[in-house]
Amino acid sequence: MNEAVVLTPERILEATEDVLRRFGLTKATVVDVARALDVSHGSVYRHFPSKASLRDAVAKRWLDRANEPLCKLAAGDGPAPERLEQWLRTAFTIKQKKVCDDPEMFATYLALAQGAREVVEAYKDKQVDLIAKILSDGVAQGVFEIDNVKATARAVFDATVRYHHPAHAEEWAKPECPSRIDALIALLLRGVRVCKH
Amino acid sequence: MNEAVVLTPERILEATEDVLRRFGLTKATVVDVARALDVSHGSVYRHFPSKASLRDAVAKRWLDRANEPLCKLAAGDGPAPERLEQWLRTAFTIKQKKVCDDPEMFATYLALAQGAREVVEAYKDKQVDLIAKILSDGVAQGVFEIDNVKATARAVFDATVRYHHPAHAEEWAKPECPSRIDALIALLLRGVRVCKH
DNA sequence: TGTCTGACAGATATTGAAATCTGTCAGCGA
DNA sequence: TCGCTGACAGATTTCAATATCTGTCAGACA
Known part of the structure; x- marks a missing residue:
C-alpha cells in the first residue's frame, strides 16, 4: 500500500x-x-476502546455540526427578542429538516444518541447557555425583564422540548404545527419581555 | 355455574x-x-371485536381515571392564576406518582397508549380544553390578557410537555426537576398575566 | 333466540443451535 | 520500536422449526 x-x-x-x-x-x-x-x-x-465509544464520538460530531448555526445566532448582536425568536425557529427547522430529508438516518442518529447520554447532556447544557446568552443580551438592552437568567433559559428550553426533542419528531410534520409554534413563541416572548405601555 | x-x-x-x-x-x-x-x-x-379494541378501551379507562381530578380543578372558581398553577402541578404530580409507585405498570400503560393513538389524541384535546377553561376564566376576572385563548391553551400544554409526556418520564425523578418546574410555571404565568404596575 | 363453546387457519412469538460479532493479544513486518 | 494483523474466547445475533395466539364460525346449550 x-x-x-x-x-x-x-x-x-x-x-x-x-x-x-x-x-x-x-x-x-x-x-x-x-x-x-x-x-x-x-x-x-x-x-477507540470500544464500539460504544466510537458511537459516542459519532453522536458528538453529529450534534456539534447541528449546533453550529445556533452558536452563530447566539453570538450575534441584534435586538434580543428577534434573535430569540430566530434562534428557536432555527433550532426547530434544523431538526425538522433532518427528519424530513432522511428519516431513516435520523432514526439511526436518534438511537445513537440514546446510548450517548453524557454527550447529549453536554449538548443540551450548551443549548441552554446559548439561550441564556440571548436573554442576558435582552436584559442589557432593556427589552427583557428576567429574575434569574439561567433558570429562565432552562425554562425556555424545557418549554420548547416538544419541537426539538426527537421523541416528538413524528408530530412535527402535522399541518397545525406552524401555528402552534407561533403561539408558543409568542407566549414565551411575552413571558420575558418588559411590560410595555 | x-x-x-x-x-x-x-x-x-x-x-x-x-x-x-x-x-x-x-x-x-x-x-x-x-x-x-x-x-x-x-x-x-x-x-370486543379485536385485541386492539380491548387494549384501547383499557387505555381510555386509565386516562379517564387519571384525568378526573384535573376536570374538577378546571371546573372550580377561584382566582385563575392560582388555579392554573395548581392545575399544572397536579397534572405533573399525577403522572409522577404513577411512575414512582409502579414503574412497571406505568411502562405497560405507556406501551398501551402508544397503540391507542385516537384515544390519546382525544385525551390531550380534553386537557387543552381544561386549560382553556381556566384561561378564559382568568380573562373574565381581568387577570389574564390573551389574544387567542384556544391557541394559548395549546401553547401552555405544549410548553409543559416535558413534565406530562411519558417520553420524558425518566427525567422526572431528577433532583433539579422541582426548581425547573417552578421556573417554567413562572415563565408561563408571566406570559398570560396582564401587565401589573 | 341468543349466548357461549371449542376446533380451526393463518399470524405471531418462542426457542435453541449455528453463525456472527466484540474485544484481546501474541507476534509479524517495516 | 510501533502500528497492524489475524486467530481466539465469550457475548450477541440470526434463523428456522416449533409452539402459542388471534380471530372466525358452525353448532351446543339453555
Whole structure:
C-alpha cells in the first residue's frame, strides 16, 4: 500500500458515518467499519476502546455540526427578542429538516444518541447557555425583564422540548404545527419581555 | 355455574387490567383474560371485536381515571392564576406518582397508549380544553390578557410537555426537576398575566 | 333466540443451535 | 520500536422449526 494514509480517529469516524448511512445502526459492525477502511478490525480498537465509544464520538460530531448555526445566532448582536425568536425557529427547522430529508438516518442518529447520554447532556447544557446568552443580551438592552437568567433559559428550553426533542419528531410534520409554534413563541416572548405601555 | 354473572364489557376490562398487572403487556393474551373470567376466549370477542379494541378501551379507562381530578380543578372558581398553577402541578404530580409507585405498570400503560393513538389524541384535546377553561376564566376576572385563548391553551400544554409526556418520564425523578418546574410555571404565568404596575 | 363453546387457519412469538460479532493479544513486518 | 494483523474466547445475533395466539364460525346449550 503506497498510499499509506495513516489511520486517524477522524478517518475512522468518517468511515463509521458511511457505514451507518449504508447499513443502519443495528446492522453496522466494527468489522464493517474496518473493511471500509481496508484495515483489520483490531486496528479500530487501537483508536477507540470500544464500539460504544466510537458511537459516542459519532453522536458528538453529529450534534456539534447541528449546533453550529445556533452558536452563530447566539453570538450575534441584534435586538434580543428577534434573535430569540430566530434562534428557536432555527433550532426547530434544523431538526425538522433532518427528519424530513432522511428519516431513516435520523432514526439511526436518534438511537445513537440514546446510548450517548453524557454527550447529549453536554449538548443540551450548551443549548441552554446559548439561550441564556440571548436573554442576558435582552436584559442589557432593556427589552427583557428576567429574575434569574439561567433558570429562565432552562425554562425556555424545557418549554420548547416538544419541537426539538426527537421523541416528538413524528408530530412535527402535522399541518397545525406552524401555528402552534407561533403561539408558543409568542407566549414565551411575552413571558420575558418588559411590560410595555 | 349458579353464580351466572353475565359477561359484560366492564367485567372484561376489569379482568384485562388484572391480567396486564400480573403478566405485563407483552405476555398478556386474550386467552389469559378469558381464563381469568372462566370463559372461552371466543366469548371475549363477542364484546370486543379485536385485541386492539380491548387494549384501547383499557387505555381510555386509565386516562379517564387519571384525568378526573384535573376536570374538577378546571371546573372550580377561584382566582385563575392560582388555579392554573395548581392545575399544572397536579397534572405533573399525577403522572409522577404513577411512575414512582409502579414503574412497571406505568411502562405497560405507556406501551398501551402508544397503540391507542385516537384515544390519546382525544385525551390531550380534553386537557387543552381544561386549560382553556381556566384561561378564559382568568380573562373574565381581568387577570389574564390573551389574544387567542384556544391557541394559548395549546401553547401552555405544549410548553409543559416535558413534565406530562411519558417520553420524558425518566427525567422526572431528577433532583433539579422541582426548581425547573417552578421556573417554567413562572415563565408561563408571566406570559398570560396582564401587565401589573 | 341468543349466548357461549371449542376446533380451526393463518399470524405471531418462542426457542435453541449455528453463525456472527466484540474485544484481546501474541507476534509479524517495516 | 510501533502500528497492524489475524486467530481466539465469550457475548450477541440470526434463523428456522416449533409452539402459542388471534380471530372466525358452525353448532351446543339453555
